[in-house]
Amino acid sequence: MSAQPAIQQVLEQWSKLGVEGHFEGEYPWTQYHKYLVPTLCDLVGAKAEEIVVMNTLTVNLHLLMVSFYRPTSVRFKIIMEGGAFPSDQYAIQSQVTFHGFSPEEAIVEVFPRAGEELLRLEDILLTIEQHSETVALILFGGVNYYTGQFFDLQAITKKGHQVGATVGFDLAHAIGNVPLELHDWNVDFALWCSYKYLNSSPGSLGGVFIHERYANAPHLPRFAGWWGHDEARRFLMEKTFIPMYGAEGWQLSNSPILALAPQKASLALFEAAGMERLRAKSIRLTAYLEYLIHQLNKIYPHFEIITPSQPHERGCQLSVAAKHGGKDLFHYLIKHGVILDWREPNVIRVAPTPMYNTFEEVWQFAQLLKNWTSLVAIPTPVG
Numbered sequence: 001m002s003a004q005p006a007i008q009q010v011l012e013q014w015s016k017l018g019v020e021g022h023f024e025g026e027y028p029w030t031q032y033h034k035y036l037v038p039t040l041c042d043l044v045g046a047k048a049e050e051i052v053v054m055n056t057l058t059v060n061l062h063l064l065m066v067s068f069y070r071p072t073s074v075r076f077k078i079i080m081e082g083g084a085f086p087s088d089q090y091a092i093q094s095q096v097t098f099h100g101f102s103p104e105e106a107i108v109e110v111f112p113r114a115g116e117e118l119l120r121l122e123d124i125l126l127t128i129e130q131h132s133e134t135v136a137l138i139l140f141g142g143v144n145y146y147t148g149q150f151f152d153l154q155a156i157t158k159k160g161h162q163v164g165a166t167v168g169f170d171l172a173h174a175i176g177n178v179p180l181e182l183h184d185w186n187v188d189f190a191l192w193c194s195y196k197y198l199n200s201s202p203g204s205l206g207g208v209f210i211h212e213r214y215a216n217a218p219h220l221p222r223f224a225g226w227w228g229h230d231e232a233r234r235f236l237m238e239k240t241f242i243p244m245y246g247a248e249g250w251q252l253s254n255s256p257i258l259a260l261a262p263q264k265a266s267l268a269l270f271e272a273a274g275m276e277r278l279r280a281k282s283i284r285l286t287a288y289l290e291y292l293i294h295q296l297n298k299i300y301p302h303f304e305i306i307t308p309s310q311p312h313e314r315g316c317q318l319s320v321a322a323k324h325g326g327k328d329l330f331h332y333l334i335k336h337g338v339i340l341d342w343r344e345p346n347v348i349r350v351a352p353t354p355m356y357n358t359f360e361e362v363w364q365f366a367q368l369l370k371n372w373t374s375l376v377a378i379p380t381p382v383g
């Protein structure tokens, strides 16, 4: 409930100070995005100059590809996970086409083996090796939105660098969900949105990580804007663009403060709770959900969990495939007050979130599953 006062505070500052709110008041707007950075550093494992909050995820993906996808006639391929989030697929296809390549020749997708749902790390690394001379960029999700699989970002980065590629990650489903150490893992760049696990309000701004080694790289190609220009000289309205040190040098515009206020409020909660403690609870919460579904399966073998069973290979989400009537089950659960998500063809995504879900709620959810299985005609129970 801290979002409302945070927005109210901005409205009050606006009504009192008008345009001067950019420079005055408790949280001047020209600096506002910076108040979010310390907590984000903890969440992704980065230094302050490696992070900036700006735009939305897909916009940032395009901006970062301008800098970090620099294909040549020899090295032009992008390796990504098969079944990536559609917006990423569209962005990447359009970038490849923009550079004059065809998506068929330039995009290499890594898929699970026949009959499997998850990607094997060895297959990802082997694919990188197979295209070693021709791969320009490796762009993976951190946690796959559909299966909930948390990839080994450090191993992927290491292999990518070995073959001379740049490595970036889309952390939409990873930030605030799983522990991340982007700086130490040596990741080149990463990006995220804030409206999933970060609870920052619909369409609130995304964030970007750019490794320190690019902090002072004025010659790295980028699409520039006045907010990325040297802050001390920004309002001198000079002709020549001098990028700010670090990720802030990729900013284009003055930030929408009303969208940032609830993100600031949300990050204060993450700061208070601490990612380590959240993760510790998350592992137990999801394991409990998994246990209850396994128990239920002993009576009605109806649910298949496609998310990895190892805690270090997943966040809080379990993707559950229902053998019969998945969509009906989804509607049944919604009707009984569970907030969850349906993905074609038959997957229910359940994400008990350590910030605000309880073990009792997980138990109640399992009771609903149980009630539903006894409501619908299920073929012969086993055992």
Ligand SMILES: *Cc1c(COP(=O)(O)O)cnc(C)c1O
Pocket (backbone or CB within 6 Å): 056, 057, 058, 059, 085, 087, 088, 141, 145, 170, 172, 173, 193, 206
């Ligand atoms: C949600 C999501 C997006 C979309 O983010 P926008 O901020 O709406 O552009 C992109 N990629 C992934 C993996 C997502 O989960």
